[in-house]
Amino acid sequence: MIESRQVEPGILETINSPEDLKRLPESRLPELAEEIRRFLLQSVTKTGGHLASNLGTVELTLALHYVFDSPRDRLVWDTGHQAYAHKLLTGRREGFSRLRQLDGLSGFPSPKESAHDAFGTGHASTSIAAALGLNNADDSHWTIAVIGDGALTGGLALTGLNNSSLARKRFIVVLNDNGMSIDANVGTIARHLSNIKARPSPRWLNRALRGAISRVFGGESWFRRIYEKVKDSIFYFFIPRRSRGVLFEEMGLSYFGPYDGHNVISLVRLFKSLKRIDDEPLLVHMITQKGHGYAPAEDSPTQWHGISAGTPLRVEDDSIVVPADNERRSVKSYTEVFADTMIELAGKYPDIVAITAAMPSGTGLKKFGEVYPDRFYDVGISEEFAVTFACGLAHGGKRPVCAIYSTFMQRAFDQLLHDAALQELPVVFALDRGGIVGADGETHQGVFDLSYLRMIPNFTVMVPKDEEELRRMLLTALEHRSGPCAIRYPRESGLGVPMPKEIRPLEIGTWELLREGEQVAVLALGTMVPVALEAAKLLEKSGLNPAVVNARFVRPMDAGMLLSLAKRCRLLVTVEENVACGGFGSGVVEYLSQKMGDAMPRVRIIGLPDKFVEHGGNRELRERYGLSAIGVTAAVLCEQESAEQRLKIV
Ligand SMILES: Cc1ncc(C[n+]2csc(CCOP(=O)(O)OP(=O)(O)O)c2C)c(N)n1
Numbered sequence: 001m002i003e004s005r006q007v008e009p010g011i012l013e014t015i016n017s018p019e020d021l022k023r024l025p026e027s028r029l030p031e032l033a034e035e036i037r038r039f040l041l042q043s044v045t046k047t048g049g050h051l052a053s054n055l056g057t058v059e060l061t062l063a064l065h066y067v068f069d070s071p072r073d074r075l076v077w078d079t080g081h082q083a084y085a086h087k088l089l090t091g092r093r094e095g096f097s098r099l100r101q102l103d104g105l106s107g108f109p110s111p112k113e114s115a116h117d118a119f120g121t122g123h124a125s126t127s128i129a130a131a132l133g134l135n136n137a138d139d140s141h142w143t144i145a146v147i148g149d150g151a152l153t154g155g156l157a158l159t160g161l162n163n164s165s166l167a168r169k170r171f172i173v174v175l176n177d178n179g180m181s182i183d184a185n186v187g188t189i190a191r192h193l194s195n196i197k198a199r200p201s202p203r204w205l206n207r208a209l210r211g212a213i214s215r216v217f218g219g220e221s222w223f224r225r226i227y228e229k230v231k232d233s234i235f236y237f238f239i240p241r242r243s244r245g246v247l248f249e250e251m252g253l254s255y256f257g258p259y260d261g262h263n264v265i266s267l268v269r270l271f272k273s274l275k276r277i278d279d280e281p282l283l284v285h286m287i288t289q290k291g292h293g294y295a296p297a298e299d300s301p302t303q304w305h306g307i308s309a310g311t312p313l314r315v316e317d318d319s320i321v322v323p324a325d326n327e328r329r330s331v332k333s334y335t336e337v338f339a340d341t342m343i344e345l346a347g348k349y350p351d352i353v354a355i356t357a358a359m360p361s362g363t364g365l366k367k368f369g370e371v372y373p374d375r376f377y378d379v380g381i382s383e384e385f386a387v388t389f390a391c392g393l394a395h396g397g398k399r400p401v402c403a404i405y406s407t408f409m410q411r412a413f414d415q416l417l418h419d420a421a422l423q424e425l426p427v428v429f430a431l432d433r434g435g436i437v438g439a440d441g442e443t444h445q446g447v448f449d450l451s452y453l454r455m456i457p458n459f460t461v462m463v464p465k466d467e468e469e470l471r472r473m474l475l476t477a478l479e480h481r482s483g484p485c486a487i488r489y490p491r492e493s494g495l496g497v498p499m500p501k502e503i504r505p506l507e508i509g510t511w512e513l514l515r516e517g518e519q520v521a522v523l524a525l526g527t528m529v530p531v532a533l534e535a536a537k538l539l540e541k542s543g544l545n546p547a548v549v550n551a552r553f554v555r556p557m558d559a560g561m562l563l564s565l566a567k568r569c570r571l572l573v574t575v576e577e578n579v580a581c582g583g584f585g586s587g588v589v590e591y592l593s594q595k596m597g598d599a600m601p602r603v604r605i606i607g608l609p610d611k612f613v614e615h616g617g618n619r620e621l622r623e624r625y626g627l628s629a630i631g632v633t634a635a636v637l638c639e640q641e642s643a644e645q646r647l648k649i650v
Helices: 018-022 026-047 059-069 084-089 095-100 127-137 153-162 190-197 202-217 222-238 246-250 264-274 296-301 332-350 364-371 383-395 406-421 450-452 467-479 529-540 560-570 584-599 618-624 627-650
Strands: 074-078 145-146 171-177 254-260 282-286 351-357 374-377 401-405 429-432 460-462 485-488 512-515 521-522 547-551 552-557 568-581 604-608
Touching: 018 059, 026 095, 059 145, 059 171, 059 264, 074 127, 084 450, 127 145, 127 153, 127 171, 127 332, 127 450, 153 467, 171 190, 171 547, 190 254, 190 282, 202 282, 246 254, 246 529, 254 264, 254 364, 264 282, 332 351, 332 364, 332 429, 351 383, 364 374, 364 450, 383 401, 383 406, 401 406, 401 467, 406 429, 406 450, 429 467, 450 460, 450 552, 450 568, 450 584, 460 467, 467 485, 512 529, 521 529, 521 560, 521 627, 529 547, 529 568, 529 627, 547 560, 552 584, 560 568, 560 584, 568 584, 568 627, 584 604, 604 627, 618 627
Parallel strands: 074 145, 145 171, 171 282, 254 282, 351 374, 351 401, 401 429, 429 485, 460 485, 521 547, 521 568, 568 604
Antiparallel strands: 460 552, 512 547
């Protein structure tokens, strides 16, 4: 068991590449595994990051790098949140002090960061498809997809298995089975895997029987030869089908396992021997433990899946306990307010049901599931399924609320369009983690949703300015029966505004004028509303008096208010935490150019640039991209100046 003593210089310090690792004798690998574990604990608790999953893959990573030859052999880490040991062994140890920080090391594999990252990941279930592609492009070296049992529940992973016949030579899927997604894993595949684990494997039995026969009758005896001929039939009759890895075999992969994923020496031997089978796709089933080697993470893997910076490392006497998230903050997060409101409204409306795609804790719906177990669905990492399933529920008369992170909803674009909007089904989509999400970085930023939702007919799209408005929007969406509604809110604490007991719905398509003004109007969304109000105060000092609007309906927009502002202002500024391309500001320009033509005022769109936004702190990133009071003020003054210049020229 790991203790919290300081890392002493040891083997890890000498490993700067997989070649360095290969120079070590096999016998020293367990010691190195311990060092890596200690390093991860001390480093990740300081910077924040994914901890439990990484503690579980230390030995597996060591064995893979010891036996295979990265980057010529390609390791594809599914989701990529478990690849920290891989980063350590491929020359990135120094970078860990700035893990997930602005301009520091990414928390996920990225080919831009290292040639050892064979494929960029962050969203789950891509590894088998990507690895099959890499393998078809070049099978002269090995391609290895490492996928967790959670990621295996995703449709893309299952389609990957279904296409295993595409595999050429040298292809392996390593199934890293710890029985957990972020929360407990769900579904029939999870059950199948537990069945395999619960019963003796044919390989284990085979070894035992073969050994016994050889000992009694001799290795070359006729009895042994007969045994080799009939063994498959014996297993067929005596080992229950469901415990034979049959799912994988029937999908065309040769199944090996289950193996102890923490015995690094046997893993090295296993991979060495598997390298001899290079002409059929293999699936190697590892049993690992999430949080392995650190008792608090072993006991509460969900809590330790991802931790924030400065998480106290518990010492041997167990005296330091990590505070639960909600004990640390006095103001509730948007996620908590959403979950509490769901429970409250479900008490009044018996048809409300809640759906999550493998994120019961992350979306707050775990609480809802505890209160209303029969009205709660965790469908695994399958956002597409979650959306269409919700559509079916709505068609059948239920009031489904489907809570999915903004970034993961990208997976389900066609389902939003074809199944929800086209059929005008009243499904409520709660898009958590909308906007900048910070340390998870470019794969996880929720900055495309306003663009991908705004273009779909029949959709209502709302963005609350504070947590009280989120409550009102949830009720508004549930009462809206003619088409889907999306509410997008940030990964943040609320503003601590008063929360009246009674929830009042909003009138669809109405904005809120928060500050009267003239000449200039700032139309802001969600987190940008307080920013716009602050900018207005700064602009006052420059002699301007801008109006500020909470433009809470991105679709339908408040046409009346927009036109009236457009007629009396010479500059409209839109501010959104979304890519400028196709977002709210674009909608304003489209509308005004149609209605006013050349008479429309100048519109300045403040949003994120046409690029993927990197990892960093929310505040730092907002400042970097001008989504701050200073940024908005500067943009307005710049417009003002250029307007004056234009006037002078005329
Ligand atoms: C498309 C998508 N949906 C949801 C997530 C959030 N997510 C990140 S890791 C994870 C659990 C993965 O479980 P598993 O593959 O078993 O890995 P483990 O952490 O257990 O090692 C989930 C749901 C994601 N990254 N991508």
